[in-house]
Amino acid sequence: MSEQQELGITESKEYATGEWYAEVIQKAELADYAPMGGFIVTRPRGYALWENLQSHLDSWFKDTGVTNAYFPVFIPESYLEKEKDIVEGFDPEVAWVTKGGYDELEEPLAVRPTSESIITPFLAQWTRSHRDLPHRVNQWCSVVRWEATETKPFFRTKEFLWQEGHTAHEDEDGAWDETMTRLSQYERLYEDVLAIPVLKGRKPAHDKFPGAHTTTTVEALMPDGKSVQGGTSHYLGTSFAEAYDVTYVDEDEEEQTAHTTSWGLSWRALGALIMTHSDDQGLVVPPAMAPxxxxxxxxxxxxxxxxxxxxxxxxxxxxxxxxxxxxxxxxxxxxxxxxxxxxxxxxxxxxxxxxxxxxxxxxxxxxxxxxxxxxxxxxxxxxxxxxxLDAIFAKLKARAEENLEENVREAESREEILGTLGQHKGYVKAPWCGDEACEEPIKDAMAAEIVMVPLDRDAEPIGDECAICGADAEETAYFAKSY
Ligand SMILES: [Zn+2]
CATH class of the missing domain: 3.40.50.800 (Anticodon-binding domain)
Known part of the structure; x- marks a missing residue:
């Protein structure tokens, strides 16, 4: 009986959010910690959450021309190196296999940190003419990024479950439409299934996916005032197509380079789900997600x-x-x-x-x-x-919406950004010159960063001068602490 009596949550969501979260994860039987740091064991009730998420997203993908495929978990070093930007981007986080049995491998194999470098060469192989395009493949899999941070189930783990979609198109318009279609599906998942409102935006240039032309994002605000990057959709331009030779013959028999996209949503969405709705009695999830x-x-x-x-x-x-x-x-x-x-x-x-x-x-x-x-x-x-059940969904959504609406503020100077973030957390919008250097003082002072800028590149910044350096403002930066 004593073990059973300890069923309840003992930590407080408001005062000890991290400890409370860890307790909910374990006591609601969602996940356990694996023997290796950075890995978790996803228990049936946790995996059921993932399956419920999957069933929605997967059906929307299929309704919009995507088919599922599966590529190897390993990527040859030479493939990864073909796109210098990618290697530089993920190098410090790549896990390597160098031995097979007792034998050294001739070529080390990377455990995929993401699969552009193995999927794009095959998109190239499968593409001859404009009639072959667009190509859309998605895979549900896990990837590994060897980050040395504390394990936080669904938020921070070295191996995580996700889907990654990869597409090739004739031109920029097609690829850009694709990028926005997937971003909208991520938004729909959060808002209509997870009962979490999100902000759609772009990552600032210095925080784009390595090699991408544009990285778009959906950001969700947690009750503790931190932002979660909920899913990203990248317009890759022609950089990957050039590196891996994705070319096609157009209607005039001219050879052209394709434009590609990639887009991914991970089980971090489950972390956001659990964090947003659960309380001091334990797990709360909207009906469509509940095991x-x-x-x-x-x-x-x-x-x-x-x-x-x-x-x-x-x-x-x-x-x-x-x-x-x-x-x-x-x-x-x-x-x-x-x-x-x-x-x-x-x-x-x-x-x-x-x-x-x-x-x-x-x-x-x-x-x-x-x-x-x-x-x-x-x-x-x-x-x-x-x-x-509809009423329950509506209650959860309303509460999350209120949290977001109340926590987007504006600031005009460095002091104001820091003061507002320090007092309220949430998002603080400020006019920004576009220079990464102007993010530094905020990062150094309180580990907050620019989580997004508006999706619309032509949107007028909310002030004329950068709140940090005073130069002409180019866009509006959303500063926040983040998961
Ligand atoms: Zn500046």
């Missing part, structure tokens, strides 16, 4: 047990056709214990059934995020549950 969407808890005495259980089983059968349902009919646990356990594990809707409900042909519904409770008719329950 179990509805839990039925029967409440009986010895003399009512049979009737209550039968009633609950009927409900399970009826709701089970439409939702991921669990009937918790364990004899050895009392209802209060069950309530706590399913709250901890993030089941959005609880259905309570006791002798009164059986007699009146009703059920009592209870919302996970706030405990709101309502007794409703048994008849039409499937539709009623639908409405309640």
């Amino acid at each position: 179990t969407q509805v839990v039925i808890v029967p409440i009986w005495q010895e003399d009512t047990k049979d009737d209550v259980l039968e009633y609950a089983q009927d409900l399970e059968a009826e709701l089970g056709d439409r939702y991921r349902v669990k009937l918790d009919d364990r004899d050895e646990r009392n209802p209060g214990f069950k309530f706590n356990e399913w709250e901890l594990k993030g089941v959005p809707l609880r259905v309570e059934v006791g002798p009164n409900e059986v007699e009146d042909e009703e059920v009592t519904l209870n919302h996970r995020p706030d405990g709101e409770s309502e007794t409703v008719d048994r008849e039409g329950l499937v539709e009623t549950v639908d409405d309640h």
Whole structure:
């Protein structure tokens, strides 16, 4: 019993966010720490979150011309080196295999940090004429980046799950449309499935994906005021196509270089999901993401047990056709214990059934995020549950939206940027000259950086002079601390 009594979360989200997060991850049975630093074991309830995310994104990809493929986990050194920018970009984080069995390999193999350098050469092989374009492939896989930072499940791990899409197009317009299509799908995933509003923007030039023409991003604000880079979509221009020779013959029989894109979203989205909605009772997730969407808890005495259980089983059968349902009919646990356990594990809707409900042909519904409770008719329950799940989603979304709306501020000087970030965190917008050097004083003083600039390159900056150096402002920088 003692182990079970420790089910609840002991840390506070507000006052010890990091410890609280780690506790939710482990106690909601999402992940464990692997024996090697930087790696985690994703448990079934955690992996179910990933599968639910995947099912949405994957179907949207397929609806818009993407097919899935799979490339090797290893990349020959010579391939990685063909694009100097990539090597420089990822070099310090690449893990290498140098031996196979007892033998030194003739050529070291990199464990993929991302797959442009192995996928692009094949896009080249498969492309002859303009009729072959566009090419769109995506793979769901893991990549490895050997960062020496503290392990934070789903946020910071050396190996992480993601999808990476790679496309080739005839021209800039096609590739740019593709870049924006994928960014919009990431936005849709966050806003419509994860119940997290995001800001769409561009990374500043000094923080682009190595070799990219433009890196676009969706940024999500966490309740602790830090920003999460939620997914990135890169317009790569012709740099990768030139390095790997992706050329095609156009309608006039002229040889042309393709324009390529790549776009990726990782399980960091799960970190953002857990961080955004969960509370001091444990995991909270919106219904579409929940491994179990509805839990039925029967409440009986010895003399009512049979009737209550039968009633609950009927409900399970009826709701089970439409939702991921669990009937918790364990004899050895009392209802209060069950309530706590399913709250901890993030089941959005609880259905309570006791002798009164059986007699009146009703059920009592209870919302996970706030405990709101309502007794409703048994008849039409499937539709009623639908409405309640929608209401739960709306509550979560509204709370996250409020957090974002209240935490975008403006500043006009270095002192103001630092003061505002120090007091409120969140995003601080400031006019900026575009020079990386002007990010340094903010970075040095409080580990905040420019997480994005507006997507629209022609957007007027919010002031005439760079808040740091006073030179002419080129764009509006969004400063924030980030995960
Ligand atoms: Zn400046």
